[in-house]
Amino acid sequence: MSNDNAAWDRYQYLKSEIRRHDTLYYAFDQPEISDEAYDLLYHQLVKIEQDHPEWITKDSPTQRVSGSALEKFSPLPHLTPMLSLENVFNWEEMQNYLDRIQKQLGSNALPAFIGEPKLDGLSIELIYVNGILAGASTRGDGLIGEDVTQNIRTIKSIPLTVQESANRNHITLPASFRVRGEVIMLKRDFSQLNRERDKNKEPLFANPRNAAAGSLRQLDSRITAQRPLSAYFYFMVNYEPLAFDTQESILRTLSLLGFPVNPLIRLLHSPTELASYYQTMQEYREACPYEMDGIVLKINDTHHWQTLGNTSKAPRWAIAWKFKANVATTLLRSISIQVGRTGILTPIAELDPVNIGGVRVSRASLHNEDEIMKKDIRIGDTVFIQRAGDVIPYINGVDKTKRLSTSESFHFPAVCPVCHTKTVRLPDEAFVRCINSNCPARIEESLRHFASKQAMDIEGLGEKIIHKLFLQNKLQTIADIFRLTAAQLLSLEGFQQQSTDNLLRSIEKSKHNDLWRVLHGLGIEGVGEVTSKSLAKYFGSMQAIQEAKRDELLSVPNIGDKTAQSLIDYFENPVNQALLRDLADIGINLFLNNTLSQDFRPMSGLQIVITGTLSCFSRDEATEIIEKLGGRVSSSVSSMTSFVLAGENPGSKYTKAKNLGIPIITENEWLKRYQIK
Numbered sequence: 001m002s003n004d005n006a007a008w009d010r011y012q013y014l015k016s017e018i019r020r021h022d023t024l025y026y027a028f029d030q031p032e033i034s035d036e037a038y039d040l041l042y043h044q045l046v047k048i049e050q051d052h053p054e055w056i057t058k059d060s061p062t063q064r065v066s067g068s069a070l071e072k073f074s075p076l077p078h079l080t081p082m083l084s085l086e087n088v089f090n091w092e093e094m095q096n097y098l099d100r101i102q103k104q105l106g107s108n109a110l111p112a113f114i115g116e117p118k119l120d121g122l123s124i125e126l127i128y129v130n131g132i133l134a135g136a137s138t139r140g141d142g143l144i145g146e147d148v149t150q151n152i153r154t155i156k157s158i159p160l161t162v163q164e165s166a167n168r169n170h171i172t173l174p175a176s177f178r179v180r181g182e183v184i185m186l187k188r189d190f191s192q193l194n195r196e197r198d199k200n201k202e203p204l205f206a207n208p209r210n211a212a213a214g215s216l217r218q219l220d221s222r223i224t225a226q227r228p229l230s231a232y233f234y235f236m237v238n239y240e241p242l243a244f245d246t247q248e249s250i251l252r253t254l255s256l257l258g259f260p261v262n263p264l265i266r267l268l269h270s271p272t273e274l275a276s277y278y279q280t281m282q283e284y285r286e287a288c289p290y291e292m293d294g295i296v297l298k299i300n301d302t303h304h305w306q307t308l309g310n311t312s313k314a315p316r317w318a319i320a321w322k323f324k325a326n327v328a329t330t331l332l333r334s335i336s337i338q339v340g341r342t343g344i345l346t347p348i349a350e351l352d353p354v355n356i357g358g359v360r361v362s363r364a365s366l367h368n369e370d371e372i373m374k375k376d377i378r379i380g381d382t383v384f385i386q387r388a389g390d391v392i393p394y395i396n397g398v399d400k401t402k403r404l405s406t407s408e409s410f411h412f413p414a415v416c417p418v419c420h421t422k423t424v425r426l427p428d429e430a431f432v433r434c435i436n437s438n439c440p441a442r443i444e445e446s447l448r449h450f451a452s453k454q455a456m457d458i459e460g461l462g463e464k465i466i467h468k469l470f471l472q473n474k475l476q477t478i479a480d481i482f483r484l485t486a487a488q489l490l491s492l493e494g495f496q497q498q499s500t501d502n503l504l505r506s507i508e509k510s511k512h513n514d515l516w517r518v519l520h521g522l523g524i525e526g527v528g529e530v531t532s533k534s535l536a537k538y539f540g541s542m543q544a545i546q547e548a549k550r551d552e553l554l555s556v557p558n559i560g561d562k563t564a565q566s567l568i569d570y571f572e573n574p575v576n577q578a579l580l581r582d583l584a585d586i587g588i589n590l591f592l593n594n595t596l597s598q599d600f601r602p603m604s605g606l607q608i609v610i611t612g613t614l615s616c617f618s619r620d621e622a623t624e625i626i627e628k629l630g631g632r633v634s635s636s637v638s639s640m641t642s643f644v645l646a647g648e649n650p651g652s653k654y655t656k657a658k659n660l661g662i663p664i665i666t667e668n669e670w671l672k673r674y675q676i677k
């Protein structure tokens with residue numbers, strides 16, 4: 001076989017493997033291999049494409065982002081109109097709907113329904129021709145949408161081709177078909193995006209739906225590619241001659257083809273089940289990682305769809321049962337200032353308590369000075385409050401029709417409200433800060449952060465206890481936490497033997513935490529959970545991180561200039577150096593330990609062939625290491641081999657790998673790549 005033939009086979013294998021892993025990851029949430037192993041496959045694909053640009057087709061996993069911006073979106077018509085849904089808001093209206101369709105169907109039994117979450121995103125139609133994603137359009141006016149194909153291609157969970165999945169599942173695809181669904185942004189991704197926008201002084205998105213819409217309607221797909229969009233699909237149109245008897249089978253087919261289908265979808269048989277589905281989803285709304293604003297009920301049997309037909313706006317065979325709105329209006333009584341551990345002053349709206357979707361809200365974040373100005377929020381105003389899941393409630397705007405002449409503009413304080421040090425606002429920042437590192441508010445917040453679930457996870461050491469201990473001068477630095485005594489705790493109001501023992505035990509336990517938790521707990525600016533894990537993995541000990549030069553820091557994943565500088569500044573400060581010595585003396589673990597390495601299986605999913613003599617390990621030892629890191633060792637080279645690990649005097653496996661275009665790496669490269677020590 002010529003080299004090109006071998007590379008071509010490898011290329012096809014990699015493309016199809018990567019697609020398979022994309023589907024497993026995005027559509028089924030069941031990855032078979034680690035991110036590292038995936039990256040390895042991906043980079044091999046990129047490498048082959050660099051050598052053979054003439055092979056690249058639009059459905060290659062590397063071809064998601066286009067290199068140029070559009071001037072405007074072109075119109076793209078829908079073959080079947082994209083209808084809306086009729087809404088009901090309570091059980092009574094729901095029952096009326098059920099009575100109506102029962103009458104229209106002329107039966108005495110109610111048909112079964114498919115219950116789906118109503119996602120609060122924006123609807124999208126995808127067009128597949130010969131199994132390949134050929135177009136995508138927004139809803140537009142329902143008849144003609146905007147062509148956002150370039151942008152849709154950047155969403156990794158949307159398959160660029162479905163032919164292989166169809167073959168695997170024995171589905172005969174029509175020459176062309178369309179699928180519909182909803183593009184969404186996860187609440188967590190939305191908050192993160194807004195935090196970044198806030199930092200960069202860009203206008204904030206009001207909610208995840210606006211953020212998703214704004215991201216999808218970018219003329220430059222390179223920007224969309226950086227936005228964390230997801231999607232769920234629920235509908236197929238123009239799929240003749242495929243025939244579907246039920247919505248259930250449409251959903252099953254979508255899923256088999258590799259489209260993400262919402263796992264919360266259920267088949268419901270009776271009014272009681274409909275009501276309890278609504279109830280369950282409403283209760284889950286808060287915890288749900290994305291926004292839903294109701295449920296959609298669709299008659300399962302598609303023959304009924306024909307019988308019932310559509311109105312001009314909506315199908316009669318489906319209905320949206322909306323949740324209670326998560327917005328309310330209330331009076332803004334005053335604005336207080338909270339000082340965070342990095343010294344940032346956050347304005348907090350103190351509100352007349354109001355119930356929003358079952359939760360009592362009396363405070364809301366106002367983000368920063370500019371936000372108050374921009375929205376022209378004044379004390380005494382009636383404001384709109386919005387609440388979305390785990391996101392802190394925020395003020396969406398002012399009801400200006402209710403503004404009184406007594407309303408007062410808010411002036412940001414020139415001094416820290418806690419330590420009275422003059423505040424500063426750096427020219428490139430949206431925040432006002434207290435720069436006194438001994439500010440009591442900052443210290444207390446640092447203690448709280450250190451003990452929090454995301455950092456050291458010290459159970460029982462919450463905000464209130466920290467506040468009491470801090471006021472009594474028993475906690476000044478985070479190291480003091482480990483010097484707390486039973487007598488000190490017992491003297492606190494409400495503390496008994498049991499709670500004291502429990503707290504001391506969880507403090508003791510936290511001493512053995514993995515390095516990243518301590519690092520995150522220090523609260524260094526820009527060093528959150530993800531960065532802390534990267535640093536811990538890369539350097540292995542606090543000392544190594546402390547001693548790392550700028551260049552070394554920059555070579556760690558997730559670390560850019562700003563974070564590197566912030567780390568350097570932190571470790572140069574003698575106060576912090578003393579704190580770290582203190583932590584080491586107390587016996588806090590400052591090394592990478594097993595918790596990270598347990599889920600750190602960078603070779604999982606990889607199939608490795610060893611050839612030749614290794615200098616540091618015997619074959620058995622090397623095999624053991626590979627297996628520990630999640631990989632598998634096989635004795636012969638095939639197109640399934642991920643790479644060949646070659647020692648001295650390699651044998652015929654080396655030549656075979658070379659012919660097949662399988663990567664060959666030396667022992668040293670292997671040790672370095674997987675940080676084997």
Ligand code: IVH
Nearest residue numbers: 083084085116117118119123182234296315
């Ligand atoms: S079915 C003809 N299912 O809600 C059927 N729509 O208010 C119409 N939506 O434009 C769509 N989740 O953007 C359907 N599970 C779901 C949905 C859903 C959200 C959106 C969709 C539609 C709007 C109508």
